[in-house]
Amino acid sequence: MAGKRKPKIAVWKFASCDGCQLSLLDCEDELLAIAGAVEIAYFPEATRTRLKGPYDLSLVEGSITTPEDAARIHHIRRSSKALVTIGACATSGGIQALRNFSDVKDFISIVYAEPAYIDTLTQSTPIGEHVAVDFELRGCPINKAQLVEVITAFLAGRRPKTPAHSICMECKRRGTVCVMVAGATPCLGPVTHAGCGALCPAYGRGCYGCFGPMEVPNTEAMSGAWKALGASEGEVMRVFRNFNAWSAPFRTESEAHEKEE
Amino acid sequence: MKKKNETRVIKVDTLARVEGEGALYVKLKGGAVCDVRLKIFEPPRFFEAFLEGRDFNEVPDITARICGICPVAYQMSSVHAMEDLLGLRVEGPLRELRRLLYCGEWIESHALHIYMLHAPDFLGYDDAIKMAKDHPGVVERGLRLKRAGNDLMALIGGREIHPINVRVGGFYKVFEKRDFAALIEEFKWAREAALETLKWSAGFDFPDFEKDYEFIALRHDSEYPFNEGRIASNRGLDIAPEEFPRHFEERHVEHTNALHCVLKERGAYFVGPLARCHLNFDRLTPLARQAAGEAGFGPECRNPFKSILARGVEVLYACDEALRIMKNYERPERPALAAEPRAGTGHGATEAPRGILYHRYTLDAAGRVTAACIVPPTSQNQKTIEDDLWQFIPRHLDLPEAELTGRCEQAIRNYDPCISCATHFLKLDLVRE
Numbered sequence: 286m287a288g289k290r291k292p293k294i295a296v297w298k299f300a301s302c303d304g305c306q307l308s309l310l311d312c313e314d315e316l317l318a319i320a321g322a323v324e325i326a327y328f329p330e331a332t333r334t335r336l337k338g339p340y341d342l343s344l345v346e347g348s349i350t351t352p353e354d355a356a357r358i359h360h361i362r363r364s365s366k367a368l369v370t371i372g373a374c375a376t377s378g379g380i381q382a383l384r385n386f387s388d389v390k391d392f393i394s395i396v397y398a399e400p401a402y403i404d405t406l407t408q409s410t411p412i413g414e415h416v417a418v419d420f421e422l423r424g425c426p427i428n429k430a431q432l433v434e435v436i437t438a439f440l441a442g443r444r445p446k447t448p449a450h451s452i453c454m455e456c457k458r459r460g461t462v463c464v465m466v467a468g469a470t471p472c473l474g475p476v477t478h479a480g481c482g483a484l485c486p487a488y489g490r491g492c493y494g495c496f497g498p499m500e501v502p503n504t505e506a507m508s509g510a511w512k513a514l515g516a517s518e519g520e521v522m523r524v525f526r527n528f529n530a531w532s533a534p535f536r537t538e539s540e541a542h543e544k545e546e
Numbered sequence: 547m548k549k550k551n552e553t554r555v556i557k558v559d560t561l562a563r564v565e566g567e568g569a570l571y572v573k574l575k576g577g578a579v580c581d582v583r584l585k586i587f588e589p590p591r592f593f594e595a596f597l598e599g600r601d602f603n604e605v606p607d608i609t610a611r612i613c614g615i616c617p618v619a620y621q622m623s624s625v626h627a628m629e630d631l632l633g634l635r636v637e638g639p640l641r642e643l644r645r646l647l648y649c650g651e652w653i654e655s656h657a658l659h660i661y662m663l664h665a666p667d668f669l670g671y672d673d674a675i676k677m678a679k680d681h682p683g684v685v686e687r688g689l690r691l692k693r694a695g696n697d698l699m700a701l702i703g704g705r706e707i708h709p710i711n712v713r714v715g716g717f718y719k720v721f722e723k724r725d726f727a728a729l730i731e732e733f734k735w736a737r738e739a740a741l742e743t744l745k746w747s748a749g750f751d752f753p754d755f756e757k758d759y760e761f762i763a764l765r766h767d768s769e770y771p772f773n774e775g776r777i778a779s780n781r782g783l784d785i786a787p788e789e790f791p792r793h794f795e796e797r798h799v800e801h802t803n804a805l806h807c808v809l810k811e812r813g814a815y816f817v818g819p820l821a822r823c824h825l826n827f828d829r830l831t832p833l834a835r836q837a838a839g840e841a842g843f844g845p846e847c848r849n850p851f852k853s854i855l856a857r858g859v860e861v862l863y864a865c866d867e868a869l870r871i872m873k874n875y876e877r878p879e880r881p882a883l884a885a886e887p888r889a890g891t892g893h894g895a896t897e898a899p900r901g902i903l904y905h906r907y908t909l910d911a912a913g914r915v916t917a918a919c920i921v922p923p924t925s926q927n928q929k930t931i932e933d934d935l936w937q938f939i940p941r942h943l944d945l946p947e948a949e950l951t952g953r954c955e956q957a958i959r960n961y962d963p964c965i966s967c968a969t970h971f972l973k974l975d976l977v978r979e
Binding site for chain 2: 298299300301302303304305306307308310311313314316317320325329330331332333334350351354379380381383384387391405409425426481484485487488489490493495520523527528
């Protein structure tokens, strides 16, 4: 990124709710400064402008669920110097990866009267299963301060600082009393990746895993603690089957409880 | 010169400044429109299917994920449908707090659409960032107004996107009156900014286009509708939410991954801010009614391009209403009513920023979902958007290709389509034959 040319940024969408790319527009205080520092070359949700690649930084939202998208992501990778996935869909397949545990034909016929019109893959998969990814930003949705950090870091040529420890550390830092210890409320915080700022415990409820698995999660012990608080096999299975259900640690754990149920 | 029977195609492969992925394909032959297809190619995500088997308490956290722009609407229609099923009525301060959360979402979503998605069409820019170079104060005002809505959602919901504090029966956490002190000050600014927004957008050059639509919106005894009301229209429809399936039908059309929802008796209809203003103008606050009048906007407006004014009126109303609720706030005695599972079917209809959002769930005795049905506003407006283009394009065939394409895109944006919601789309192909 030498010289005076502004770095070109592109924002791409696959199967998703648009929330993670909206996070960029939700940076109300930083948006015009970011837009001043970079050239927004492709971002259909925000602009009609479409500039050709190569792009210095591609932000990718959403998971791969159609044959066209499985091909499109390779074109994007080839035209991007750095590719960063934003959010749980792009990083672990998203809530739509719940189809991966069922027969997708049944799913189509539940939602659509004419299944023949629908072209979809049997699985929803993260971007990293298709192409090399330079950095994965977690969260459903991502944290917008972390998004600004990721963009800043890539433009400066350094790794982003986004801690991979658990939600528990964020509760301690925030001064939230443990909802599990003090309130006997089942909480997924001990195995969940930091990033949200430990919101749920601060609002008196247990974590439900929006940021996916932390770096070395002991999911088996986590399930044991849930059951000790009275959770059923089905409840344990379902809490691992949310927005990061297809990430390996959560997938393995939920499958263990599916058998038990 | 163009030949008399020339075929022309107008194509927009990826519609910009809409939420989600869609395309437009229009085919013209000899100056007549012969095909209009609003194609939603956003991949389907099958929410109704994977909700089956989930516990009723998990549903509002999952349905929020249908849409990053209007998660509160999904959470609200979910909890109201569940409460209908369980026989719960959330009243008093808890009900007011839900209304306040919804005000935040309307302000955030409408300010995004007015300033960042729709205004650039009227002022001739590709996007709000380029608009900001010539109109920095305007864009900064829009961003701060949007942030006020987001700040309200972040306080009550925990965060702006996919709030964590909503549950069947109420909330996980409720607040002290002093928690709203800083927001009350910001909302006094926001209400003035909303007045300025309306004055500013009233000066736009609106295409001369009107249609006699069937407008459908919730109608409540005393309130401008958010969470509650009967489903009403300007052609005599007046039904409770549980009668929705008897009067509406979702059709699966080949060119789109979003189902078209139509009235069984009369076909296409119109939901969203223009419909709400038409049916509920008398329920706006005096300030909002007066400002609408000064902006040359009223309940009889049938020009979809003026929906930006309806959004402006609703932002003003939502600021006014949020201030009322925050000033009169009393801490609820408890955060939520107890919700015990039982078997049955429940219906919920609330007003998402883009229009009516209907949910229906069936639970078994253990509280597990056995069937779910979700009808988002954009699938209800899809047919009306196509009908608008059938009428709009023949009047503007003299326009150069790029300008005509731009006008078609603007006509689609009138509806603030949320394609992520509707697919469960947007791209323009204009073919001239």
